[in-house]
Amino acid sequence: MNTRPHGYARYRLDGCRCYICGYARSQYDENRTKAIIAGTWQPYVEAEPVRFHVRDLQSCGMGLRTIAARATIDRQRLQAVVNGRPERGTGPQSRVRRVLAAAVLAVEPTLDNLAPSTLISPLGTRRRAHALVAVGWPQHYLAHHLGMAPGNFGTMLQREHVFVRRALAMRRAYDDLWQLGPAEHGATAAGITRARTYAAERRWAPVGAWDDDTIDDPAAFPDWTGQCGTSAGYRAHRRLGGPACQPCRNARAAA
Template sequence: MTTAAKTSTEREHGTYAKYKLDFCRCYRCSFACSEYNRNRERAILYGTWQPYVDAEPVRDHVRVLLEFGMGWKQAAAVAGLAQTVVARLMYGQPKRGVAPSRGVRSKTASALLAVEPTLQNLAPSACIDGTGTRRRLQALVVAGWPQSRIGERMALTPGNFGRVIRAPRVTVRMALAVMAVYDELWQADPRAHGVDNQGYNRARNHGAARKWAPVGAWDDDTIDDPAAEPDRGENVSQTTALAENALWLVEQHGYTRQTAADRLGVSKAALEKAISRTSQSAQDQSSEPRLAWAPPKCGEARMYRKHIRDGETPCEKCKGANAAADRRYRLTGSRTEAA
């Protein structure tokens, strides 16, 4: 990789990289984000009509990848193109006095436009916002995973683990390692993986004392977004939290109530009681905490996804909600409506 990875303070405002990696939502960065999407969508559209397209929007796209610390050689590799093709597009052939070309084959263009600055494509040493990393580690502790056990899996010393779980910024390498360990552990029962009751309870109490949010308080759209709040009422009672987590496992991950009860370490009877008590108090609209996780209803973007998962054709209301969420994502970088 030829481009040095930038730290957050070095990243300039008015760039898509600042928007995406540092979650800056200032006017200039938001504008850069919508320009990035507009440029890319337009260029893709033109490329579907003509054998040759204007090279400038494609160069713009590669420049954005460079801002992300990706390097044009890596962009070529990910696009499946020869390095010389990308070098000529970007820099021409200086030794022969040939300037960068005005046009480019649409096949080349679409291969490069398909390369997006995802975490997997970035320089491992690039520095990004640590919000999602912290939340993932904290949620695992809340689920009963001792910090030492999580750290072991990532080959982190306890001291380093303690730093990462609080770090405002992390490297891409660390963010990816934490995502991998989270995906592996979040739905596993620590006690079925060699964690004794004492360690399990100590971890849960540690997380609860710090009001860390459980796995169920986040979804893929919110966990990395510093502006997103965990999806739960303040001071969620034990009963509500239990019902919430169980319903979430059932609705989102196809657990039965029995397997959800097993996962959460309670009897099925206790779980049924918690669910009925929680929905009761939600109906009462008393001062009790509300049931923060409600099953998806038609007219919500997440119901659109449920229709698809269930093999149904999404209804018009859900189609509308999904389109609105997509639009919001293009404008703000988040599919979730601001509170």
């Protein structure tokens, strides 16, 4: 599925002929004509930022073929930008078309773009698993949902890295289960209580403490009270009978 926004790049690279893309093309042509007349037309940009971005993507585990596919450009064309064409005795290009640069720079090393066997930080995977356990999902249920042995599931959560395929599977499991009641899907009352107690003893944040846009952020903290990071949040922790989180302690100290 093409996710490139409608505009000039989509007109040129994807052949879209909708009104938005057609208008963007006409505006491009008009501005190009004006710039040529004024002597300021510069259709090319420096290639080094593109090469730097490609190397950054490669360091994250993305191959050149994958990068080219995500940017919807020819792999050999991208190869010429990055490494040149040794068979022709030419080095890397010094300049590239603006539209090519924009397409490559728009590619990000998201989980969906990385190879399944790429090793990444376990933070998001660990937080999602902890959150589900905190609301009552026994770990062996989560392991079964992921097609893993319970022992392997526990080991995965303790490792310094996880495979992208495991992170994606945990993300899907979290999306499937976070709104569901464990009891309605086979978990016993005793198992739910044990899961919640186990998580509470380890201060694992529950589902409600995370937003989708922060759960993978290393700098983010769970919002236990709905007011964390404020002095009101600190008082809410006290009412709940648990220790205050770091943002609430910081807010109290500042106050």
